[in-house]
Amino acid sequence: MFFHAHPDDEALLTAGTMAMLAAEGHRVVLVVATAGERGLAEMEPGDALGETRLKELYTSAALLGCARVECLGYGDSGLSPKGGSADERPDNAFIDADTEEAAKALAAILQEEEADLLAIYDPAGGYGHPDHVQVHRVGRRASEIAQTPIVLEATVNRDPLVRLLRLASRFYRFPPEFDVRTFESAYSASETITHRVNVRKYAKQKRASMAAHASQASGGDSDRTLAVMLKVPRPLYRLVFGTEWYVRRDLPPGARLTHPFDPWPP
Numbered sequence: 001m002f003f004h005a006h007p008d009d010e011a012l013l014t015a016g017t018m019a020m021l022a023a024e025g026h027r028v029v030l031v032v033a034t035a036g037e038r039g040l041a042e043m044e045p046g047d048a049l050g051e052t053r054l055k056e057l058y059t060s061a062a063l064l065g066c067a068r069v070e071c072l073g074y075g076d077s078g079l080s081p082k083g084g085s086a087d088e089r090p091d092n093a094f095i096d097a098d099t100e101e102a103a104k105a106l107a108a109i110l111q112e113e114e115a116d117l118l119a120i121y122d123p124a125g126g127y128g129h130p131d132h133v134q135v136h137r138v139g140r141r142a143s144e145i146a147q148t149p150i151v152l153e154a155t156v157n158r159d160p161l162v163r164l165l166r167l168a169s170r171f172y173r174f175p176p177e178f179d180v181r182t183f184e185s186a187y188s189a190s191e192t193i194t195h196r197v198n199v200r201k202y203a204k205q206k207r208a209s210m211a212a213h214a215s216q217a218s219g220g221d222s223d224r225t226l227a228v229m230l231k232v233p234r235p236l237y238r239l240v241f242g243t244e245w246y247v248r249r250d251l252p253p254g255a256r257l258t259h260p261f262d263p264w265p266p
């Protein structure tokens with residue numbers, strides 16, 4: 001089971017792993033906390049955007065071979081760094097949700113599916129979006145309730161990413177919201193990562209999954225992150241998006257596993 005905050009997060013972080021596991025015959029289930037109805041898009045934020053984004057999520061999930069998609073139905077806390085002030089947020093914003101209650105809802109699906117593995121985010125929520133931090137908290141607690149054997153924290157190896165972004169910034173003008181410096185403390189340092197999953201074989205599905213989230217490649221004043229990523233030429237795309245990274249906290253940080261179900265010790 002892969003637990004994400006918003007539709008499109010699965011495309012960016014775990015799509016290759018999901019496609020790989022589905023191709024290997026695993027039952028892959030995708031759960032999102034929110035419909036992403038307050039994301040930046042050409043459409044106004046609101047219920048209609050949420051519906052559009054859930055449709056995009058179903059398309060993406062089908063492309064990746066998911067057997068089931070669920071949305072916990074919390075409100076998208078929005079794009080501002082702390083989710084904005086409390087009165088700007090919807091009543092049921094995910095970041096205001098009771099962790100225990102949300103964890104029970106997620107645990108119920110984990111138990112129903114007898115899930116062997118739950119993928120969540122690292123404690124920083126990757127780049128720090130409050131809904132992503134909440135995914136970590138809720139996911140951790142749900143895995144305790146359901147006693148899920150393996151918990152992986154989806155992350156990005158920031159070391160090569162920062163190198164690549166610094167290099168790219170010399171010849172490419174990133175959109176204003178895309179600040180290379182934020183990546184220097186985001187996600188995970190190389191030495192803390194336990195799983196490096198080679199998903200090059202599934203690059204086509206991953207790209208198609210990203211493309212399915214059309215509403216997120218539009219809107220805003222300039223190129224969106226997703227749009228920027230879709231512009232990466234195909235051969236380079238395999239290279240850039242060919243690995244997905246995870247941290248499994250119950251393993252030593254130096255573990256270098258290549259598959260989510262790799263046994264430990266190897």
Ligand SMILES: [Zn+2]
Nearest residue numbers: 005006009129
């Ligand atoms: Zn998100």
